[in-house]
Amino acid sequence: MLEMVDLLGNAGHDLRSSIVLTYGLDLPLYDGLIRRVLNRSGIWNQMTFCDFSSYLQDVNSHMQAKHAGRHYSVTPILQQGAFHPKVFMLLGPRQGRLLIGSGNATIGGLIRNAEVFGLFDFDMEKQAAPHVAFATVFGLVENLAANGSDMVRKQIKSARQMALWLNMPGVEDGRKVLVSGQGRGDLLSQIRSCLPTSKSDSLFICSSSFDRALLGMKRLASLSKSKPICIVQPQYANIDGDTVKKLGSIVEWRPFVDPYPKEKRKRKDVRAHAKIFVFGHGKTETCVFGSANASAPALNSTNTEVVVVLPKHPKGDIAQRLGLNDSLRAKSIEKDLTIRKWESESGQDERPESRFPFLLSAVAAIESEYRLSLVSTNPPGGGMPGPVGPLPRKAQDDQAD
Amino acid sequence: MAKKADTQNYEIDWIQRDRKVIDGLDHLGIELVSVNLYQAMLPGLTNVTERARYYALYPWIIHRYAQDGAKTRTKAAWRNWIRSIDFTYAVACMAYEHKIGKDLSSSVVGADLASKVVKAAKPLQKIDLHGPSQVSDTGAVPKSGVYFKNSEGGFGQYYRGSLRILGAMHKHGESTWPNVQLSNYAGRKIAESLDHNKAFSKLEDFALAGKATLAELGAIGESIHPNNIERDSEEVSILRKLFLGQDPDLCQGQQPEEFKWRRDSLLLMLHYLREAKTIEERPDTEFRWACATRALPNGKPWKIPKLLGNAAQVWGTYQRNDLLNYCLECIFYAALKEVDREPLRPNDLLTTLTDRAMAAVPANSDYQALPALPGKVLKWIAATTSPDSTSSADPWGPRSTWTLAQRLESAVSDDVLAAIPALVARILGRLVSDRGGAVGHPFALLPNGVEMAASHEVHLRQWWNRAQSRSSESTTDFLGELFLEWVIYRHLRVATRKLANQGVSTYKFRPEEGHLLLVAERLPEPTYTSPRVRQGFRIAEDLHFIDRNDGVRQLSKLGRAVLEAHHA
Numbered sequence: 001m002l003e004m005v006d007l008l009g010n011a012g013h014d015l016r017s018s019i020v021l022t023y024g025l026d027l028p029l030y031d032g033l034i035r036r037v038l039n040r041s042g043i044w045n046q047m048t049f050c051d052f053s054s055y056l057q058d059v060n061s062h063m064q065a066k067h068a069g070r071h072y073s074v075t076p077i078l079q080q081g082a083f084h085p086k087v088f089m090l091l092g093p094r095q096g097r098l099l100i101g102s103g104n105a106t107i108g109g110l111i112r113n114a115e116v117f118g119l120f121d122f123d124m125e126k127q128a129a130p131h132v133a134f135a136t137v138f139g140l141v142e143n144l145a146a147n148g149s150d151m152v153r154k155q156i157k158s159a160r161q162m163a164l165w166l167n168m169p170g171v172e173d174g175r176k177v178l179v180s181g182q183g184r185g186d187l188l189s190q191i192r193s194c195l196p197t198s199k200s201d202s203l204f205i206c207s208s209s210f211d212r213a214l215l216g217m218k219r220l221a222s223l224s225k226s227k228p229i230c231i232v233q234p235q236y237a238n239i240d241g242d243t244v245k246k247l248g249s250i251v252e253w254r255p256f257v258d259p260y261p262k263e264k265r266k267r268k269d270v271r272a273h274a275k276i277f278v279f280g281h282g283k284t285e286t287c288v289f290g291s292a293n294a295s296a297p298a299l300n301s302t303n304t305e306v307v308v309v310l311p312k313h314p315k316g317d318i319a320q321r322l323g324l325n326d327s328l329r330a331k332s333i334e335k336d337l338t339i340r341k342w343e344s345e346s347g348q349d350e351r352p353e354s355r356f357p358f359l360l361s362a363v364a365a366i367e368s369e370y371r372l373s374l375v376s377t378n379p380p381g382g383g384m385p386g387p388v389g390p391l392p393r394k395a396q397d398d399q400a401d
Numbered sequence: 402m403a404k405k406a407d408t409q410n411y412e413i414d415w416i417q418r419d420r421k422v423i424d425g426l427d428h429l430g431i432e433l434v435s436v437n438l439y440q441a442m443l444p445g446l447t448n449v450t451e452r453a454r455y456y457a458l459y460p461w462i463i464h465r466y467a468q469d470g471a472k473t474r475t476k477a478a479w480r481n482w483i484r485s486i487d488f489t490y491a492v493a494c495m496a497y498e499h500k501i502g503k504d505l506s507s508s509v510v511g512a513d514l515a516s517k518v519v520k521a522a523k524p525l526q527k528i529d530l531h532g533p534s535q536v537s538d539t540g541a542v543p544k545s546g547v548y549f550k551n552s553e554g555g556f557g558q559y560y561r562g563s564l565r566i567l568g569a570m571h572k573h574g575e576s577t578w579p580n581v582q583l584s585n586y587a588g589r590k591i592a593e594s595l596d597h598n599k600a601f602s603k604l605e606d607f608a609l610a611g612k613a614t615l616a617e618l619g620a621i622g623e624s625i626h627p628n629n630i631e632r633d634s635e636e637v638s639i640l641r642k643l644f645l646g647q648d649p650d651l652c653q654g655q656q657p658e659e660f661k662w663r664r665d666s667l668l669l670m671l672h673y674l675r676e677a678k679t680i681e682e683r684p685d686t687e688f689r690w691a692c693a694t695r696a697l698p699n700g701k702p703w704k705i706p707k708l709l710g711n712a713a714q715v716w717g718t719y720q721r722n723d724l725l726n727y728c729l730e731c732i733f734y735a736a737l738k739e740v741d742r743e744p745l746r747p748n749d750l751l752t753t754l755t756d757r758a759m760a761a762v763p764a765n766s767d768y769q770a771l772p773a774l775p776g777k778v779l780k781w782i783a784a785t786t787s788p789d790s791t792s793s794a795d796p797w798g799p800r801s802t803w804t805l806a807q808r809l810e811s812a813v814s815d816d817v818l819a820a821i822p823a824l825v826a827r828i829l830g831r832l833v834s835d836r837g838g839a840v841g842h843p844f845a846l847l848p849n850g851v852e853m854a855a856s857h858e859v860h861l862r863q864w865w866n867r868a869q870s871r872s873s874e875s876t877t878d879f880l881g882e883l884f885l886e887w888v889i890y891r892h893l894r895v896a897t898r899k900l901a902n903q904g905v906s907t908y909k910f911r912p913e914e915g916h917l918l919l920v921a922e923r924l925p926e927p928t929y930t931s932p933r934v935r936q937g938f939r940i941a942e943d944l945h946f947i948d949r950n951d952g953v954r955q956l957s958k959l960g961r962a963v964l965e966a967h968h969a
Contacts, residue, residue: 001414001415001417002415002416002417003416003417003420004416004417005420005900024913024914026912028893028894028897029893029897032894032898033897033900033901036901037901054914054915057746057914057915058747058912058915060747060748060885060890061747061890061893061912064890064894101416106912107911107912108911108913108918110416111416111417111418111900112418112911112920113416113418113913114415114418115415115416115418116413116414116415116416117411117413117414117416118411118413118414119411175412259415260415260418267920267922268918268919268920268922269910269911269918269919270418274415276413289413308413310412318413321413321414322413322414323415
């Protein structure tokens with residue numbers, strides 16, 4: 001199992017920079033725990049990127065994060081779809097670590113939920129070149145920073161300068177990292193191109209989120225000759241029972257049976273949050289996991305997602321390895337799901353930024369000043385959106401730690 | 402085409418999600434100020450140092466080791482010495498209780514195993530005293546079958562620190578065992594006072610032999626039992642002087658400020674008992690409320706002599722501070738109950754809590770109705786002010802702070818969730834208006850009290866400041882922010898800090914996609930801190946300042962004499 005806090009804080013490497021890409025960012029957790037464990041690893045150049053809507057969900061909690069904008073930057077990404085990757089990248093002069101998976105930078109994502117991750121390590125002492133995954137993810141980050149604040153661009157530049165090995169041609173080990181989002185190819189098409197055949201013999205899916213019309217499920221089902229099995233945690237998945245009914249025999253729905261030891265399963269707050277697609281081909285199978293749920297926005301590149309495609313494994317290996325056979329063999333829960341109602345926030349636009357005329361998208365301490373980044377068509381005073389400043393020194397004094 | 406990497410990495414795996422989950426304590430991280438206050442008021446006593454006799458027994462064991470112990474002073478030899486006498490003491494005390502057929506709740510170290518051994522023993526059978534007490538050649542305590550896990554028994558676990566505060570011993574710089582040395586002015590004197598007691602000599606003999614019969618142990622148990630310190634012995638005389646700081650020579654190892662506060666606190670307890678005549682049940686609860694209200698159980702004012710005025714003031718402040726903590730923990734409990742029902746957005750949770758806080762409280766068979774709270778902070782504070790001019794005017798009446806606190810405790814134990822925020826809001830308002838006569842900073846009387854408080858975010862002074870500086874705000878908004886900052890987010894911050902520093906997970910709820918989810922398997926009930934007042938009363942009883950008959954405590958003649966000697 002992957003002990004995330006240890007993997008971040010006790011890499012045993014000489015590391016300087018960290019980049020966290022996450023949908024949900026629990027700022028007090030980042031401030032109180034992740035920042036500290038990264039600091040203990042010697043990482044002083046810390047950057048986080050998160051989804052704007054998620055960032056606004058609990059804006060009051062941000063006052064608990066006293067080091068935000070000072071010891072690390074926070075760049076909420078405002079885009080049409082969700083900014084949904086879950087990536088933790090640590091970089092040093094001769095070493096690097098990359099974790100890609102399903103867990104956000106939250107308590108749930110790192111220590112409470114059923115989440116899966118994959119690990120890429122690089123050490124110049126032992127390896128000739130880094131895995132291409134490092135360059136792929138760093139490229140995504142550079143694109144994100146292009147629209148961010150000056151400060152974040154400087155941080156990215158500095159991270160690259162301190163990890164010159166990022167410029168080396170990457171190597172592969174059979175794993176591929178796929179990135180989707182605006183301006184990039186449809187994620188499902190990218191996945192299909194990694195499969196040995198255009199249609200698999202079988203497919204099972206773990207997903208925690210769906211679109212209301214289950215279009216994502218339909219598209220995934222179209223890649224399999226047999227009926228796919230979808231493992232969900234019925235009590236928490238938001239799903240439209242009427243659509244489940246309409247889908248009928250296209251999908252088999254099974255409950256998530258926690259593979260954890262029995263005495264630990266009783267924890268009420270555990271969410272089955274892993275996103276896994278396993279395509280079977282004869283005696284082998286291809287596993288895809290990461291941030292993408294079986295939903296339309298995830299698979300059609302409305303969202304920004306990062307997933308890993310594993311090399312071929314013997315058929316049944318992934319379910320065995322992850323302890324998912326009990327889930328796969330469990331009784332169908334289709335009936336339970338057909339009575340579920342789709343839950344949406346009534347009476348308001350689902351994206352919280354619609355409530356504000358303009359939005360603060362980043363705060364960064366630059367020398368003796370703060371720089372604010374605003375996003376809107378109507379910033380105060382009729383100015384242009386984007387970084388503004390400088391602010392008087394007093395602003396910094398007021399926020400003294 | 403990219404080259405093939407030779408890495409051995411985790412392709413895919415679950416995250417580890419059972420990272421040292423523990424129940425934990427003090428989930429809002431607010432109790433330390435109260436703890437600091439009571440520690441300062443009763444230095445040398447702790448929540449686990451229950452009996453005066455151990456303050457003599459352990460120095461005596463060290464003293465006897467110097468006289469009769471193994472010539473090679475190894476760790477194992479020392480541990481075997483102290484543990485065998487410690488366990489023999491426990492068995493002898495339990496044998497005595499067995500003989501008289503009474504459970505004296507004696508707080509003897511290792512009493513659990515000692516009781517079992519005594520009950521299982523046949524009259525003439527020799528009881529094995531070494532088996533459960535001996536350590537290995539390296540000094541390690543076996544994993545099972547032992548009377549106590551600490552390698553130095555109750556001394557190492559409970560009394561070592563207290564004996565150092567009382568100046569009875571100090572650490573020496575040498576590498577021999579034990580790593581403490583008795584002070585000549587106090588430690589040796591207490592130790593030698595037991596040398597004259599034949600029962601203690603036999604205790605040593607039995608411990609060294611490693612066996613004794615039930616009858617033999619029961620016979621010495623009567624003399625050595627912690628209930629039976631001889632009223633006129635040298636032992637008790639030294640202990641009294643040590644606890645009350647009466648003999649400058651004997652107490653030279655103590656900090657003057659420390660013995661002053663301990664003496665004043667103990668005298669204040671005796672004074673309260675004299676004025677109240679008797680205490681039947683919980684002396685600690687009764688005493689702390691009496692200090693906060695300056696009132697006796699019959700409602701009459703407790704006239705406290707000037708000498709003990711500062712001690713009473715600090716104990717009253719402690720009680721107010723602890724009541725503030727209790728109120729915040731009640732809100733935490735109510736919040737957990739709501740989140741247990743269903744995951745909630747923080748704002749929705751706050752709306753529920755503040756609506757309840759603002760609402761009127763209906764009357765029931767035990768309590769009066771309470772009107773809804775006014776909309777502005779200033780008016781709310783005024784409305785919750787005690788109708789009487791001082792807190793002692795109607796200290797236990799239906800509108801008193803004490804009654805509100807009792808009602809809150811009942812609401813928690815009966816799960817009347819709607820009443821919890823309502824009662825908390827009324828008590829919090831009362832804590833602003835009724836300051837118990839404190840002028841300026843509430844902790845100013847204690848040395849370094851103001852500095853101590855400055856490093857904490859939540860305490861009585863901060864509460865006063867917060868309420869005063871926002872007096873023109875809406876009560877609902879004010880309470881909402883208070884609950885958010887001092888309860889909801891504070892818990893998350895404190896739990897995160899514990900995870901970062903100690904690697905333990907104590908989260909009771911957590912945010913997940915904008916909602917708060919319950920994490921706790923057991924909801925922590927709100928509690929007051931436990932000052933050492935109960936231990937203070939018990940030690941005063943051991944020293945014969947207090948008589949107890951059928952559970953009723955009364956001041957003894959000696960206790961009265963001590964008060965008179967101090968002009969109290």
